[in-house]
Amino acid sequence: MKIAYATTYDVRDRASWPRRHLGLYGAGQKIAELLQNAGAELEFLGPLKRRRVPITRLKWLLYQRLGQSYYSPVEPWVAPYYARQLEAQLAQSKADLLLCPENAIPLARVRTALPTVLWTDALLGSLVDFYPYLTNLCSETRRRLHTVEKEALERCDRVILTSQWAAQSAIDLYDLPADKIRIIPRGASRAQDLTQTEVEALIAQRPSNPCRLLFLGVDWERKGGPLALEVAKTLNQQGVKTELWVVGCEPKWVGDRPSFVRSFGFIERATPAGEAQFAHLLSTAHFLIFPTKADTFGVAISEANAAGLPCVAAAVGGIPTVLQTDINGRAFPVEATALDYAQYIAAVMADYPRYQTLALSAWQHYRQHLSWDAAQQQAWGYLQELVTGGDRSATSTLIPSRQRRLLPTLSKGFRA
DSSP: OEEEEOOSSOTTOGGGSOGGGHHHHHHHHHHHHHHHHHTOEEEEOOSOOOOOOTHHHHHHHHHHHTTOBOOGGGSTTHHHHHHHHHHHHHTTOOOSEEEESSOSGGGTTOOOSSOEEEEOSSOHHHHTTTSGGGSSBOHHHHHHHHHHHHHHHHHOSEEEESSHHHHHHHHHHHOOOGGGEEEOOOOOTTOOOOOHHHHHHHHHHSOSSSEEEEEEOSOTTTTTHHHHHHHHHHHHHTTOOEEEEEESSOOOOSSSOOTTEEEEEOOOTTSHHHHHHHHHHHHHOSEEEEOOSSOSSOHHHHHHHHTTOOEEEEOOTTHHHHOOBTTTEEEEOTTOOHHHHHHHHHHHHHSHHHHHHHHHHHHHHIIIIISHHHHHHHHHHHHHHHHHTOOSOOGGGTSOHHHHTTSOSSOOOOOO
């Protein structure tokens, strides 16, 4: 199978990616690798060029003054400009399928007879008033965002999403037919390939004291840094000696620096030294703490579980699909307090064999459900089905029956 792989960025050059997009672009790179490992030949159609129009800067300034957000990628000239580039390359291609692992915009105006697949964590429409950069959108942007995404979805034969939440949102927003959707959780962007024996050894080497909480994120506020800090403080106050390790950003607090906080800053994992340091932190911490305010999936959970590191997180977005109670950690309601998190962590750490069982279970869950190997097995069959003209309406391959039952009989339709 030959796949035309469309991205606006250079999927093969990690050094060119901005920090704010490391998760999205890293997933695109891993998807490319898993498809190649499955036997596909990839024809990279990126990085696509984006047309620069000066008026977008003026609009951004205007809406900023009005206290509103503006998102220029949905302007009416963007998708056609991408489409012309893709169509020119596809005209010289012998690809069997067109796939975009980013968002829907590059596919919105492409004219092609090839089966077309969008593989993303969640639709842009799902992020409106959920992610900060798409919150309080001006009416112009809101209308155009939904319009361009709906156009793209109508052209797609398959839409692969990472969670039940993302699938449900797609149905509610756009009346997206259920037989177009597939759910495949994303694996870790750069996971260690550990055997069970190696993971068991790592877990055995972790001391029962102090409890080490690892916080990962470049955005301290959105990823729930203040709550993570409060959880660590509460545990210490309860007599459970605890350290909070912060990676990706600088923690913030009021007053003197807490003695239990260790800040590692941004770790450049593209370097051998950075990757080794990151792996060491994953291996020696006890929990990933991830009380995020907004996340579509939480790839950090996959990263942690790959090292036998259970996770405590907020049950927002797609995280409930990923995080199963007492299997690979626990997802807490959005309104949960620091005390709620602290009581769970303290109870697990007080019975250290229970902690070790949970840590090993987290790795096993990763291997079976959250690894790229698991994703490859599902994705390859879905793509072959399109290319060979298999049954495209069988909902049995859409979503596991347990998840299918959660979908509504009637969707709510597109909301502009």
